[in-house]
Amino acid sequence: MMTTLDQTVDFSAFKKQFDGNMIMPGDSEYETARVTYAVTDAKPAVIVQPTSTKSVAAAIQFATANSLLLSIRSGKHSGAGFSTNNDGLVLDMSKFNAIEILDEEGGLVRLGTGALWGDVALELGEHNLAISSGDTKSVGVGGLTLGGGIGWMVRKYGFAIDDLTGVEIVLANGSVVRASETENADLFWGLRGGGGNFGVVTTFDFRAHPQGKIVASTITYAADDLSSIITGWRNHMRSATEDLTSFMTLMPAFGPHPASVMIMSCYANDDEVAAAAAIDPLRKLGDSTSDTTVVEPYSEMLQEAHPPQGVHFTAKDMFTKVLQDELITVLSDVCCKPGSPIVQLRMMDGAVNRVDSQATAMAHRDNEAFLFAGFPAPLGATEEQITQSLQNWQKLAIYSSGAYANFISTNTESDVADIYPSDTYKRLAKIKQQYDPNNIFSHNFNIKPAIQ
Numbered sequence: 001m002m003t004t005l006d007q008t009v010d011f012s013a014f015k016k017q018f019d020g021n022m023i024m025p026g027d028s029e030y031e032t033a034r035v036t037y038a039v040t041d042a043k044p045a046v047i048v049q050p051t052s053t054k055s056v057a058a059a060i061q062f063a064t065a066n067s068l069l070l071s072i073r074s075g076k077h078s079g080a081g082f083s084t085n086n087d088g089l090v091l092d093m094s095k096f097n098a099i100e101i102l103d104e105e106g107g108l109v110r111l112g113t114g115a116l117w118g119d120v121a122l123e124l125g126e127h128n129l130a131i132s133s134g135d136t137k138s139v140g141v142g143g144l145t146l147g148g149g150i151g152w153m154v155r156k157y158g159f160a161i162d163d164l165t166g167v168e169i170v171l172a173n174g175s176v177v178r179a180s181e182t183e184n185a186d187l188f189w190g191l192r193g194g195g196g197n198f199g200v201v202t203t204f205d206f207r208a209h210p211q212g213k214i215v216a217s218t219i220t221y222a223a224d225d226l227s228s229i230i231t232g233w234r235n236h237m238r239s240a241t242e243d244l245t246s247f248m249t250l251m252p253a254f255g256p257h258p259a260s261v262m263i264m265s266c267y268a269n270d271d272e273v274a275a276a277a278a279i280d281p282l283r284k285l286g287d288s289t290s291d292t293t294v295v296e297p298y299s300e301m302l303q304e305a306h307p308p309q310g311v312h313f314t315a316k317d318m319f320t321k322v323l324q325d326e327l328i329t330v331l332s333d334v335c336c337k338p339g340s341p342i343v344q345l346r347m348m349d350g351a352v353n354r355v356d357s358q359a360t361a362m363a364h365r366d367n368e369a370f371l372f373a374g375f376p377a378p379l380g381a382t383e384e385q386i387t388q389s390l391q392n393w394q395k396l397a398i399y400s401s402g403a404y405a406n407f408i409s410t411n412t413e414s415d416v417a418d419i420y421p422s423d424t425y426k427r428l429a430k431i432k433q434q435y436d437p438n439n440i441f442s443h444n445f446n447i448k449p450a451i452q
């Protein structure tokens with residue numbers, strides 16, 4: 001028996017039918033297990049780490065029967081804090097972390113939702129295969145994939161979901177089904193962008209790409225003439241080969257580090273001459289303060305990131321149809337100043353644009369660029385201070401054509417509307433009505449079941 005905030009919950013019967021770890025307040029592992037990348041102060045009633053689909057189903061049913069808020073987690077990187085809670089049940093899928101090569105020649109791989117993208121890149125690299133996932137090793141397969149996945153080869157291969165061929169999922173009613181283009185096709189459509197709204201995915205099947213080494217380039221500039229650097233980068237990327245994916249980060253000064261512009265690029269091929277031809281124009285955008293190029297396995301392109309210390313960041317993001325001059329002027333005014341946001345731009349043309357925007361629940365495909373921004377406020381900032389810190393966002397957001405679920409740290413109705421265009425939302429709501437009519441999976445950018 002355990003008393004949570006407003007109820008007494010009897011865990012004994014659940015424990016008997018559960019395979020895996022069950023971590024509760026007072027257990028030695030609890031202090032580590034309750035913390036996620038973005039949330040350090042949550043106190044769930046229980047964190048369960050199932051090792052079988054039967055136990056995933058048991059956990060869903062237990063949370064439902066006891067009206068416990070249910071949070072799902074794979075790699076714990078949700079910026080909006082969706083993978084932990086207070087007084088609820090956290091369904092931690094980290095034990096489902098197998099990385100299987102089903103057919104090396106055909107590139108078919110099966111990834112457990114709890115596998116981390118750094119480990120996936122390493123393992124697939126052993127077989128000369130790769131999936132364009134994200135930029136960080138410790139991000140989980142589950143959360144990134146269900147949101148879309150914008151990675152280091154996005155211009156060449158599209159979103160991570162564009163290589164997804166099927167999943168196994170445990171539904172709200174405890175049943176285990178597959179979804180693909182030929183099995184529960186509408187559910188499969190919804191899972192490619194609809195996040196954790198429809199059930200708990202245990203495994204993801206992908207068609208990985210043949211991939212040898214890549215050429216990684218990092219060029220840093222002093223933040224002197226932002227407008228000219230951003231414009232030059234945009235102009236070059238507009239005609240650059242799709243082998244080249246490039247992210248530009250605009251950083252304010254931090255401690256001893258001066259404000260800077262960093263362009264990181266991944267050339268998805270080990271042809272150094274061709275890579276130099278693609279990257280060299282980026283070297284001429286200003287006087288660089290550092291410039292490194294290395295031929296390396298794709299797994300090395302993914303890096304580790306740590307939550308910022310001593311400051312509260314609110315993260316916002318947007319797609320923009322055209323990275324137009326006016327927006328570049330706003331960025332030049334807003335960025336790289338004391339207290340200004342950290343902004344990253346990713347060019348989004350190429351493979352993403354070639355998929356119809358109705359083809360998946362990730363509908364934002366007709367854009368030239370993606371932008372995300374972290375707005376700093378003091379630790380323990382009041383709501384008012386946080387709103388104040390977002391003032392510059394209003395100047396950028398007027399150029400938005402929609403948002404990407406995976407980077408946003410807020411969760412408002414307007415965020416949901418930005419993520420899902422109304423036609424997409426309506427279709428998702430019908431799928432939600434079919435698969436999760438009681439909205440058990442609600443701790444997410446929530447799709448409300450359609451009213452019948």
Ligand SMILES: Cc1cc2nc3c(=O)[nH]c(=O)nc-3n(C[C@H](O)[C@H](O)[C@H](O)COP(=O)(O)OP(=O)(O)OC[C@H]3O[C@@H](n4cnc5c(N)ncnc54)[C@H](O)[C@@H]3O)c2cc1C
Binds near residue numbers: 036073195199
């Ligand atoms: C440092 C950092 C770098 C990042 N870089 C990138 C990047 O380059 N590209 C990019 O696209 N994104 C990036 N992201 C965003 C990232 O994709 C999202 O935060 C994503 O949700 C993380 O997935 P996760 O499994 O680690 O997170 P979790 O916190 O474990 O999961 C997030 C949510 O996804 C859902 N979910 C997870 N697993 C399942 C499942 N098995 N079944 C059903 N629902 C599930 C749940 O709603 C869950 O709460 C980054 C995030 C961080 C913090």
